[in-house]
Amino acid sequence: MTQLRLTVNGAERESEAWPGESLLYFLRERLGLFGSKNACEQGECGSCSVFLDGELVCSCLVLAAAAEGAEIVTVEGLEDDPVAAAVREAMVAAGGVQCGFCTPGFVVAMTGLLRSNRHPSDLETREALSGNLCRCTGYVRIFEAVRQAGEALG
C-alpha cells in the first residue's frame, strides 16, 4: 500500500492505494466517486471518462499514481459547469438516457466536445463520441441532445 494525493474536482484528496491501482478504481472505491463507470476497464467504452488537465481520458487506463499532480475533473465535478448543465438537461429532455450506465461518460465527453465546438455537424458529433459506447439508445437521441445543448448554449 502507498499513500496517494490527488487533485480531484478542485480538492486535494488523499488515500492509500494498492500499487497498480487504476485512477478509475481509486476514484470509485477509495474516494467514493462512483459517477465514473466501469463497463470494460479496458479502455474501450468511455464509461469512465474524466478530464485530466482538461484532456478527455479513460480513467481505467490511467494509473492512479500517475495522476498525482494533475487536475482531475469527474462527472461529479461538473455540477456547476454551464456546458455540462446544458448537456445534462438536453440528455434528459431528448431521451438520450436509458439504463444510464454510459451516461456520465457521455456527459463528460459531450461537455468536452461542446467546449471546443458549440455546433458540431452530425459527423463531427459521431466522431467525437465514437470512443463512448452505449448499448441501449442507438445514439440517436444522444446526437439530438448534443444539438439541443449546443442550441441552449447559443
Add this chain to the structure above:
Amino acid sequence: MRTRGGVGESIPRPDGPDKVSGRFSFGSDLTAPGMLFGKTLRSPHAHALIRSIDVEKAAGMPGVKAVLTAADLPGERLYSLHQPPDQPVLAASGEEVRYAGEPVAIVAAEHPEQARAAVQAIAVDYEVLEPLLDPVEAIRRGSVLRELTIRSGEPDTPADVVVDGYYEVGQQDQAPLGPEAGLAIPTPHGGIDLWVATQALHVDLEQVEACLGMRAGAVRLHLGGVGGAFGAREDLSIQVHACLLALRTGRPVKMWYGREESFTGHVHRHPAWMWYSTGAGRDGRLVFVKATILLDGGAYASSSGAVVANAACFGAGPYRVPNALVWSGAARTNTVPNGAMRGFGAVQSCFAYEGQMDLLAARLGLDPIEIRLKNAIRPGDRLITGQAVTGAAPMAKLIDLCRELPEPPTPAHPLALPGGAGNVASAAEVVRGTGFAVGFKNIAYSEGSDDYATARVRLQRGADGEAFAQVKTAAAEVGQGLVTVCLQVARTELGVEAVEIERADTTVGNAGSSSASRQTWMTGGAVREAARLVAAEVLKRAGPPAQALAAGHVLDEEGAPLAPIALFLDEPIEREFEHHHRPTSGLDPAGQGDAHVSFMFVAHRATVDVDPEAGLARVAQVATAQDVGRAINPLQVHGQIEGGIAQGVGLATMEEIKLKDGLIRNASFTDYIIPTSLDMPEVAAVLVEEPEPDAPYGAKGVGEPPLISSPAAIAAALRAATGRRLNRVPVSPDELAGLTECRPGWLVRPGRSPAEAVQPAPQG
C-alpha cells in the same frame, strides 16, 4: 381539468436527472462499511473431471477472508430457470465441469487484487475430457435440451415453385454496459440482504433461497441499479456466490464481473443452423414451409426450452401458411450456456424465413415487398400452431407504411462511407442496396405459465398538504423506462401528478421478469388496477356527485372540480393488485395450441452502402413501422426502436462470439465489437397504434421487435448490393467480398430432426 404527464405523453424519465449527474447508483457502485470483494475461479476447460481442489494456499494469503468450494454449499447444489435445476452453483470435486467458464470456487478478500491473487492460487487438478461441441453431433447422440415439432395441414402438398435455403446466425452477446454486480449484507439475525442488478427479483429470490438453504423471509432482494440487461440478467450470476461469502465472513461482500468474465458469466443468444424449404404457387401465395431450426443450448438448460418454442412457433413468419412442418431443438453441448436475449428465438428464424421470401420473390419474378403483402397475416388468421390471431395484426399496413418512408441521401462525406474513419472505400466503388424484412413475436410468458405481476399503490396527503402517490413493485427497471410507464399510469388513474416510484425489492409480490416485452402489459397493468382501486376509494369517500379524478381534484360528471383530492386523505389509501394475463395453453405433440397471449408485428427496410471489392459495408438507414398497440410514452418507444436496431446492426454486420474448442476467444470490447456512434444508421420510424383488446390501454410490448427483422433486412440489403448469397449473420468482410461462402456442415431435410443429418459430399 387534465392531469399532466399521463399515458400517451413523451415525458422525460424520472430517474434521468440522477443518471446524468452520476448520482444514480448501479449494482457495482454499492458500498458498505467493512465491505469485502468477491471473485470467482472458473474452469479453463470446456469439459473436464475435477480430481481435486486445494484451497489451502489461497486461504492463507494476505487479506483473504474466505475461500469456498462446492463442499461448503449449505443448500441446493443446482439452480436454473429450468425445472428441474441442472446447473451447479459451484462445480464439485469428483464431478465434471461442462463449459469453459463454469464456476469452481469463490474468494472474498479485503481488496479485489488480493481476491484475484487468491483465485489464481487455488490448485484444481483437472482430467481433461473430450468436449462435445458440434450441435448436430450432440443431437445425433441424444444430447438434447428440448426438441419440438410443429405440424399443420399437409406439409407435403406440392407447390409450383420450391426454394431451399440454409442459414446460420452467430452467437450474439447482450453486452449490457453495466457488469454483473451486487452487494450482499448479512443481517444481525442470520438473514441476508442482497442488492443486485437483475431482471427478475423474485425469480432470483427463489433460486437464492434454495441454494442458501434458508427459510422464506430470511433473504431479501433489492434492485441494484441495472446497467442494461437484454436477457443477460435472466439467469443467476453473482447472486448466490456473494451471499455465500457474506454469510461465511459475516461481512458485506461486493462482487462484479470485469468485461472478460462477463462474457462467460452470462448466457448468450443461441447460435442457429437452419435448413428451410418454402413452397408457393405461381401467384406467390405460400403453400408450405418446412424448416429445421437447430440451436446450440450450451452446457445447461437455462431458458433454451422457451427459445426453442419461439423459434418454432414464429418460424414460418407473419404469413398465412396453410401447411407447415417445423422441427426446432436445442442441443446440449460443452459451450457456455445460451439463453435469453432480446427477441428470444424469433430473431434466428426470422433471418431464415425472410431469406426464403426473397428467394421465392426472385424465382417468381415478384417484388420482395409485393410477395410479403400477398401473404401478410391478418386478424383472425391462424398461425402454424393453429392459434388464431385475435388481437391487432396490422401486418400489411406496417409493410405499406415502412416502404413509404423516405430513403436516405447518398453519402456526401467520406466518413459516412463504408470503412468510416479508416476511409478505405472510395465513393466511386460504393454500391447501394435496399432490403426488406418483417417479423413477429409473442408478448409475455407462453405455453400455459401463470404469468402475473403485482403492484402496491398508496395515496396520501404530503407535508405540503397536497396529495401524493407511491408505487411499489418488484419489477426491474433495466433501462427500458418501466419507471416512466408506472409513473404515467399512476398519474392517469389517480389524477395526481406527484408520484414516487419506489425502488424495487421483494417486500412486495412477484412482478416476474423484465423480459419478453412484458412489463408494460403486466406491471403497467398491475399498477393500473391497483391505482383504480385507490381511485374508487377516493370517490367513495368523496361521495356523489364525485365521478372522476384529475389534476389533483375530484370532479363531477361534467368534469368540473368539486374539491382537492387531498381533502379525502385524512387516512392514506393503499391497495395491492395482482394482474394475470389471459391463460394460455401448452403445445400438443403436433405443436398445436393457443400458447401465446398476444403478438407484436414489425417491418424493416434497410439501406446499405457497400464497397464489394474491399468487403466493407455501412448501414445508411433502417426504416421501420412497428405495431405498438398504443404508445404509453412515444419518446421511450422511439428509444427502444433505435436501441434495438443498433443491436440488429450489430448482429447483421459485426457481433459474434468466437469459440475455439469451446473457449471464447474474443471476450472483450476490443475483439467483440458493438456498434459505435459511427456505425449507427439513421433511423426512420413510424408507430402503428391499433389498441390491443386485452392489453392495458391497448399497449403491446415494444422492446424486442426492433431486433427481430432488422438483421434480416440488413442482410437482404447487402445481398441486393453484392448479388451474393450471404446466408449467415454477422456477414463477414470476406463473405461480402465473395472470398468465402457459408456452406452447411451437415445436410438435413427441412422439417426433420438433425438426428438424421448426413455429411455433404466433399467439394470437388
